[in-house]
Amino acid sequence: MHRTVVIGAILGGLVVAAAGESAGAPNAPWMDARLSPDRRADLVLQRMSLDDEIGLLHSDFPLFLRLLPPGVMKSAGYVPGIPRLGVPALHESDASLGVANAGRDDDDATPLPSGLALASTWSASLAFDGGAMIGKEARQKGFNVMLAGGVNLLRDPHNGRNFEYLGEDPLLAGTLDGASIRGIQSQHVISTAKHFVINDQETGRESLSANITEAALRESDLLAFELAIETGNPGSVMCSYNRINGVYACENPLLMTALKRDWGWRGWVMSDWGAVHSLKSATAGLDQESGQQLDKQVFFDKPLKQAVTAGEIPASRVRDMAHRILRSLFAIGVIDHPLSPGGLDTVADAAVSARVAEQGIVLLKNQGGLLPLTARGGEIVVIGSHANVGVLSGGGSSQVIPSGSIRFPAPKGAPAWGAGVVYHPSSPLKAIQARAGGAEVRYNDGTDPAVAAALAKGADVAVVFAHQWATEGVDVSLTLPDDQDALIEAVAAANPRTIVVLETGGPVLMPWLDKVGTVLEAWYPGARGGDAIAGVLYGQIDPSGRLAASFPASEDTSPHGEPAAASPAPIAVDYDEGSDVGYRWYAKTGRKPLFPFGYGLSYTSFRYGALKAKGGRRLSVSFRVANTGARAGIETPQVYLSRGPVRRRQRLIGWSRVALAPGESRRVTIVADPRLLANWNDRAHGWSLDGGAYEVFVGPNSAEASLKGRARLQPASLRP
Numbered sequence: 001m002h003r004t005v006v007i008g009a010i011l012g013g014l015v016v017a018a019a020g021e022s023a024g025a026p027n028a029p030w031m032d033a034r035l036s037p038d039r040r041a042d043l044v045l046q047r048m049s050l051d052d053e054i055g056l057l058h059s060d061f062p063l064f065l066r067l068l069p070p071g072v073m074k075s076a077g078y079v080p081g082i083p084r085l086g087v088p089a090l091h092e093s094d095a096s097l098g099v100a101n102a103g104r105d106d107d108d109a110t111p112l113p114s115g116l117a118l119a120s121t122w123s124a125s126l127a128f129d130g131g132a133m134i135g136k137e138a139r140q141k142g143f144n145v146m147l148a149g150g151v152n153l154l155r156d157p158h159n160g161r162n163f164e165y166l167g168e169d170p171l172l173a174g175t176l177d178g179a180s181i182r183g184i185q186s187q188h189v190i191s192t193a194k195h196f197v198i199n200d201q202e203t204g205r206e207s208l209s210a211n212i213t214e215a216a217l218r219e220s221d222l223l224a225f226e227l228a229i230e231t232g233n234p235g236s237v238m239c240s241y242n243r244i245n246g247v248y249a250c251e252n253p254l255l256m257t258a259l260k261r262d263w264g265w266r267g268w269v270m271s272d273w274g275a276v277h278s279l280k281s282a283t284a285g286l287d288q289e290s291g292q293q294l295d296k297q298v299f300f301d302k303p304l305k306q307a308v309t310a311g312e313i314p315a316s317r318v319r320d321m322a323h324r325i326l327r328s329l330f331a332i333g334v335i336d337h338p339l340s341p342g343g344l345d346t347v348a349d350a351a352v353s354a355r356v357a358e359q360g361i362v363l364l365k366n367q368g369g370l371l372p373l374t375a376r377g378g379e380i381v382v383i384g385s386h387a388n389v390g391v392l393s394g395g396g397s398s399q400v401i402p403s404g405s406i407r408f409p410a411p412k413g414a415p416a417w418g419a420g421v422v423y424h425p426s427s428p429l430k431a432i433q434a435r436a437g438g439a440e441v442r443y444n445d446g447t448d449p450a451v452a453a454a455l456a457k458g459a460d461v462a463v464v465f466a467h468q469w470a471t472e473g474v475d476v477s478l479t480l481p482d483d484q485d486a487l488i489e490a491v492a493a494a495n496p497r498t499i500v501v502l503e504t505g506g507p508v509l510m511p512w513l514d515k516v517g518t519v520l521e522a523w524y525p526g527a528r529g530g531d532a533i534a535g536v537l538y539g540q541i542d543p544s545g546r547l548a549a550s551f552p553a554s555e556d557t558s559p560h561g562e563p564a565a566a567s568p569a570p571i572a573v574d575y576d577e578g579s580d581v582g583y584r585w586y587a588k589t590g591r592k593p594l595f596p597f598g599y600g601l602s603y604t605s606f607r608y609g610a611l612k613a614k615g616g617r618r619l620s621v622s623f624r625v626a627n628t629g630a631r632a633g634i635e636t637p638q639v640y641l642s643r644g645p646v647r648r649r650q651r652l653i654g655w656s657r658v659a660l661a662p663g664e665s666r667r668v669t670i671v672a673d674p675r676l677l678a679n680w681n682d683r684a685h686g687w688s689l690d691g692g693a694y695e696v697f698v699g700p701n702s703a704e705a706s707l708k709g710r711a712r713l714q715p716a717s718l719r720p
Contacts, residue, residue, distance in 0.1 A: 028086060033336055038266070041326035044085055045319060050305065052082055053322035058300040059090065061273060061291035063103055074103045076147055076273070076397065077290055087326070088144065088338060092290075095148035095184075095191075096164050097393075097526075098400035099137050101419065109137055110349040110527050111393060111400035111424055115150055116506060117360035117523035119166040119548030120600070122636045122657055124179040126356050131183020131191070133352040138189045142341045144334050146184050147238065147397075149193040151177040151228050152200055153221050154506065154549045155581055156560045158475045160202040163394040163505035163524055167548025168582030168597060169652050170220055171676060174227025181232030188333035190235035193228050195272060197221050197255060199240035201573065203475050203563035206274070208571040209243040214254065216578030217244075218680040218720075222258055229259075235267045235328030239286065241275045243570075250275050256285025262720035268324035279303050282313060287321040346402075354528035359634070361536050362545035363601040364519040370461075370497060371518050372539025372603060375437030378460035382429050383491060384446030384484070385465035385503060390423035391522070391529035392503040396472025402527065411481070415473035424527060428465060428501070431534035449483070449490035457494040463537070464491050464498060464516075470505030475563045478509045478555060488512045501533060507551040510594060521545070539603060544634035544657075546600040546701070550582045553594040559585050580649070583702035587650040598638050598652075598701035604629030604662070608637060608698055608706040615694070615711030619672040623698050623707055625658050626665035634659045637698055639670045641677060642705075645692025650702065651676055674718055684717060691715030 029035075030043035045053070059077040062068055072078050077092030094100035099109035112118070112130050121127075131148070138146050152161070154168040166173035177193065184191040198210035198221050229237070237259060239250040249255060250271045259265050271281070273291030279299045289300040297303070307313040329335050363371070373380075385392065389406045393399065395418045401407075404425035410418055433441045439460070444452045446464070456462035466484045470476045479485065492498040492515040499518040502508065503525070513519065520543075522533050535541040552558040559577040577585045583597035604627055611623040621639050639654045654670030677694060678687035693712050697705035 031086065037327045037331035040330045041323045044087065044326050045323060047085055048082070048322065050308065050315065050318065053318050054301065054305055055080060055082070056322050056325050057287065057304065057318070058289040058292045058298060059092065061293045064293040073142060075143065076100070076102055077145070086335065087329070088334065090145050091143045091339075092145040092147060093138055093143040094397040095134060095138070095146035096150045097398045098134050099141055099143065100397060101399055101401040107401055108344055108346055108403055109141065109400050110134070110346060110353055111402060112353050113357045113360055113526035113529065114163040114394055114505065114524035115165045116163055116167060116548055117525060118356055119172060119176055120362050120523070120545040121356060121359040122172065122546055122548075122655055123359060124175055126359060127176040127179035128183040129352050130356055131180035132186050133349050135184035135187030135189045135191070137344055137349060138184070139187055139339055140342050140344050142339055143189065144339055145190045145236070146192070147194065148184055148191045149177055149181045149228065149232070149234055150195070151193055151224050152195055152198070153224055153581055155200040155575065156563065157478060157507045157549070157552060157558055158563055159200055159506070160470045160475045161396065161472050162549070163470050164398050168550065169548070170224035170227065171652050171673070172548060174224040175231065177224070177228035178231025181228065181234045185232070185235065185332050188337040190328055190332050190334060191232070192236045192238045192270065193225060193232065193234045194238035195240035196225060196237050196249060196259070197240060198244055198575070199242055201475055201563050202473055204571040206241045207243070208573055209246050210573050210575060211245055212575040213578060215680040215682055216575070219579035220581050223675065226263055229263060229265050235332050236270050237265070237267065238270050238272055238290075239275060241272050248275070248277050248281070250286045251278065251281035251284040253284055258720070260285060266324065267328045268321065276300075279307060279313075282321070283317060287324050350527040353526040354532055357525040357529050357532035358535060358541045360523060360545045361525070361532060361543055362521040362547055362599075363536070363543035364521055364595055364599070365513065365516070366601055367517045370499065371537060373461065373537050375435060375439070375538065377438040378440070379458065380432065380436060380439050380441045381444065381456045381459040381462045382432060382441060383444045383452045383456065383462060383464045384487060385467040386423055387428040387465040388443050390425045390427055391525050391533070392467050392469060393422050393424055393524045394470050394505050395419065395422065398472070410471070411469070413474060414471055418471055418473070421469050424529060426528050426530035428530040428533045431530040432463070432537065435534055435538045446484075446487050449487045452487060453490040453494040456491045456498070459495060460497065462491050462495045462498045463501060464488050465501045465503065468504035468508055476505065477562070478507065478552065480508055485511055488516065492516045499537070507549055509552070509554065513594070542603050542631060542633040543601060544636070546598050546636045547595055548597070550586060550593040550597045551595040553592065557591050557593060584650050587702070596701045596703035598636070599703070602633045602635070604631040604633035606633070606635040606660070606700070611698060611707040611709045613696060613709035613711040615713045617714055617716070618674065619653070619677060619694055619696070619711055619713055620669060621654070621672070621696055621698065621709065622667060622669040624665055624667050625660070627660035627662055630662050632659070632661050635700070637668060637700065638702070639672070639696060639698050640702060641672070641694060642697055643695040644677065645690040645694070647679065652702070653677065653696070674716065677713070678718060686720045687718035689713065689716040689718060
């Protein structure tokens, strides 16, 4: 039976006022949907005063308002509309993993699995479906802007927000982010892409300078945004807190030039909350000041008007800022499809979340075929991480807290403004019990390793759930907290048939890896996470997840050590690895990760063959993949560049998810985007593709070459 939640309130700014100009009246030509979004925005602007324009350019942070305007919810942002012109208010929700809670109690939004879980599916279609689901829920809950689309690359495994993002590779991250944005905006809800750019650690994020060459930036982090914006066309882009090469992101001309001139993107740039430092950000390219209560002063209100009146900022610039906002409202259908809050189908929405979780879980080790489990007699011991009540979620502004969630106090050092440690109400223990058949399933909380080990000693199987909670505002250690390494060591010593299920925000160290039978990375698995985990454990779901991030073997096998402590003085972070992020850095330095990018096991087996590489103007790689096992499964063969005519480097240039029955085979063809083969040329301000031989390999992950080939390409110059 579907559970329906009705939201009956009419939201302020969503209903066109009866007096004055009406959106449906003959004198509102901008309501003609046959016109282009730019033309419609121009027609509205002809009826707007300077005050009207400036009113669109700064937003309130409702959580900081003592008295909320009528119809305005607790949320991330609010911009009053212009009822006489049919311009709706902007009701903005934090997002990416669902409609974030933002202090509302007894919410019924559906939490998606973490961004890294989604990225580990390598599935653009699942990314679209997840985006469409949360976009639909946003409309049903009264929001028309979602602060979603997180696409910051995983440069540092310690980053406390890695769980929100989509891994270390620009092609994978940009492709999935673009699909998610398209899904959200298919519901006539604007999505951002964020945080623009290199917001790759939380320590000192509001003042640190991320130092990197333009070429390296163009080939990595900017490329991820470029691909996401090309495929998703977000209505807005959110600039980040940090500085890039000494200049704050929200007033950085390099970033704004790339975004608006080079890529020709026509949406509006909003700031992160509290990321505006001066009025000059308006002339640099920032279009909207967000959460104005968090800035040291409101810049895009009276100071902006005074600057225009004094001739210090052209009136045409303010008009362009307003035009970009209005254009997105028309282009994405926000004005043509007004919000009409209604009921949430939480059962159907949770099913979307479940599909992402099921296909994002990564089987890292399965010694002796310990998995899948079978429903039979015996004893199973489930240990740790509150597996009896639910599955862990990440904290901060993206936090979704559906009804029935369990909250625990946040550990020392976590931001005071968070909601604490939240477990979504999907118990792995109960899901295991439902599948265990005649087996006795016992639970231990894992707080005493000796007691847990004694309980595990006589069991047929011990399943240890281990966690790493991460949240916005603070970075994490790669070592599991709460002495969980000692717990796993003790249980594994008592029972070699130990299965470790990790619920983590990102990569963690595993000093006990050689002593356990199986390791399953479940990430933060969302609304139906417990069922998804149990489904994989019992073989109802073949594990098809592949890592979207390399797992370091130790603290010193990654480009950066632990982040420096926050300091009143500005911090400088030198990204000396340049564009060689993640697996590319491992390949360049010859170091070995614990688990490589793209890695993941299955309950069946696959074989690759018959590679053909063709060149000319574009590089095309085709090959055959076959299921050689006894079970159906999904394989994700990956194609990597290994060497160009001038430069030896590794880079993912394509992949395909292939579902195969036992004995089935299929030919796969990948055509590489030339930018993935080219080098950024500062002098030419564009991409340079060298002519000559390009070597590629195909494999199940970034460290395993099953097939090798080469082809010759013609030289080319590509636009930025």
